[in-house]
Amino acid sequence: MPYQRIVLAVDLTDESITVANKAAAMCKAFDGELTIIHVIESLNYAYGGDVPIDVSDIQEQLQDTATKHMQALVDQLEIPVKETIVTQGGIESEIHRTAEDLEADLIIVGSHGRHGLALLLGSTANGVLHGAPCDVLAVRVKSEH
Amino acid sequence: MPYQRIVLAVDLTDESITVANKAAAMCKAFDGELTIIHVIESLNYAYGGDVPIDVSDIQEQLQDTATKHMQALVDQLEIPVKETIVTQGGIESEIHRTAEDLEADLIIVGSHGRHGLALLLGSTANGVLHGAPCDVLAVRVKSEH
Numbered sequence: 001m002p003y004q005r006i007v008l009a010v011d012l013t014d015e016s017i018t019v020a021n022k023a024a025a026m027c028k029a030f031d032g033e034l035t036i037i038h039v040i041e042s043l044n045y046a047y048g049g050d051v052p053i054d055v056s057d058i059q060e061q062l063q064d065t066a067t068k069h070m071q072a073l074v075d076q077l078e079i080p081v082k083e084t085i086v087t088q089g090g091i092e093s094e095i096h097r098t099a100e101d102l103e104a105d106l107i108i109v110g111s112h113g114r115h116g117l118a119l120l121l122g123s124t125a126n127g128v129l130h131g132a133p134c135d136v137l138a139v140r141v142k143s144e145h
Numbered sequence: 146m147p148y149q150r151i152v153l154a155v156d157l158t159d160e161s162i163t164v165a166n167k168a169a170a171m172c173k174a175f176d177g178e179l180t181i182i183h184v185i186e187s188l189n190y191a192y193g194g195d196v197p198i199d200v201s202d203i204q205e206q207l208q209d210t211a212t213k214h215m216q217a218l219v220d221q222l223e224i225p226v227k228e229t230i231v232t233q234g235g236i237e238s239e240i241h242r243t244a245e246d247l248e249a250d251l252i253i254v255g256s257h258g259r260h261g262l263a264l265l266l267g268s269t270a271n272g273v274l275h276g277a278p279c280d281v282l283a284v285r286v287k288s289e290h
Contacts, residue, residue: 001171002167002170022147022280025146025147025175029174029175029176030170051283056161111274111277111280111281129256129274129283130285132256132285133285134285135167135256135282135283135284135285136282136283136285137280137281137282138274138277138278138280138281138282138283139280140278140279140280140281
């Protein structure tokens with residue numbers, strides 16, 4: 001069974017359930033464990049540490065909101081989730097680090113067909129694929145653009 | 146079952162069997178049908194039609210060699226293959242066209258972690274992902290570079 005430890009990366013938009021359902025199907029098919037991660041791009045990270053105002057309140061609010069959305073997503077899934085992670089940092093680097101830490105064999109992400117992978121602000125089109133320590137499944141979601 | 150019609154794109158290097166075995170596992174898990182495609186990048190295509198010598202003999206030899214390698218690959222697989230395609234043209238465009246024609250729900254390709262997807266000469270790093278009509282599974286193979 002090739003996929004035992006699956007990391008699903010979501011941007012917690014409406015499209016995340018589509019991607020999550022595919023992840024659930026993969027877990028069922030291969031009897032794998034699912035970890036879901038959402039990365040809030042740190043403002044400090046995005047702007048190279050040169051942020052002139054204190055953004056800790058904003059980051060905290062983003063964290064709270066994301067945690068609620070994550071729970072709502074988990075509640076919609078038909079399979080148990082081993083772990084959810086809401087963290088801050090660089091999107092691709094956090095996803096890769098988590099996959100390495102968990103010795104994941106598959107990363108699943110949403111992909112907008114024409115634009116490649118799209119997660120959240122700052123993510124480059126194929127950032128998750130580049131440098132991934134394992135296989136990557138890009139699940140096509142409808143592009144709004 | 147999300148993946149019923151799977152298109153496996155291979156470059157017919159030694160690494161193809163690794164990717165093909167993952168494809169076979171996916172087909173087994175989802176009871177899907179497997180089509181394997183190898184695209185020989187047409188020299189005319191690669192050089193914009195401006196090839197000063199007659200390359201039809203070379204193309205024919207490439208086609209023969211690829212067909213043999215394809216058969217050898219199929220012989221190593223534990224599952225039946227619905228169809229094999231050895232064709233010439235643009236790599237990404239032929240893969241996408243085939244996926245559309247077959248109404249595929251998944252394209253599987255090999256991926257060199259650091260360099261993204263790598264199929265054969267001329268393929269851009271993430272060309273298969275961009276513009277794919279369906280989900281794409283990038284199977285990590287060892288990078289030689």
